[in-house]
Amino acid sequence: MAELIFQKNNIGLGKRKRAVARVFLIPGEGNLxxxxxxxxQYLQYNNTYLNTIWSPLQVLNLEKQFDIVALVNGGGLTGQxxxxxxxxxxxxxxxxxxxxAILKPFGFLTRDSRIKERKKYGLRKARKAxxxxxR
Structure with a gap:
């Protein structure tokens, strides 16, 4: 059963800053x-992060029909x-x-491409001189 779930065609890949998430939606009762x-527990009981993750399912009224299994690495909790x-x-x-068509107007399908700018020589940070x- 677990092998069936974690197949390449069942992956939803999401990226933000340095965080990369491989997401699997499994029919269930709304576990994360x-x-x-x-x-x-992973998100330190922060409701903002939890609401962020569940919002696409809430828009479609599917929050109690799927379990979310995510494998995440890189970045901080917000990016993850x-x-x-x-x-x-x-x-x-x-x-x-x-x-x-339902999710697009909410901006859930738009990849936020902003990443940290590299440090330049002669400067203290990316832009701070x-x-x-x-005299």
Whole structure:
């Protein structure tokens, strides 16, 4: 059974900053498992992160019909939660084509491409320069 669930065609891939999430939607009663740990415990019981993840399912009124199993690495909790959200939305679109038209206006299918800018030589950070002294 577990081998059937974790196949390539069942993956919803989501990315945000340095976080990458592989999301699997399994018929169930609304459980969240992230990296083999219960979702609320992994996200430190932060309701903002939990609401972020469940929002695509809530829009479609499917929150009690699917369990979310996510394998996440990289980034912090915010980036991970947002990458799981994108993965869930993409997986819902794979399951039924008409879900795309419903989720698109909410922005759930848009990949947030902003990432950390690299540090440049001669500067302290990406853009912060040392203090200029005229004399």
């Amino acid at each position: 498992i992230i990296n083999k740990v219960s979702g609320p 939660a947002q990458s799981i959200q994108l993965g869930v939305a993409r997986q819902l679109c794979k399951m039924e084509k008409q879900n795309r 040392p203090q200029y002294s005229k």
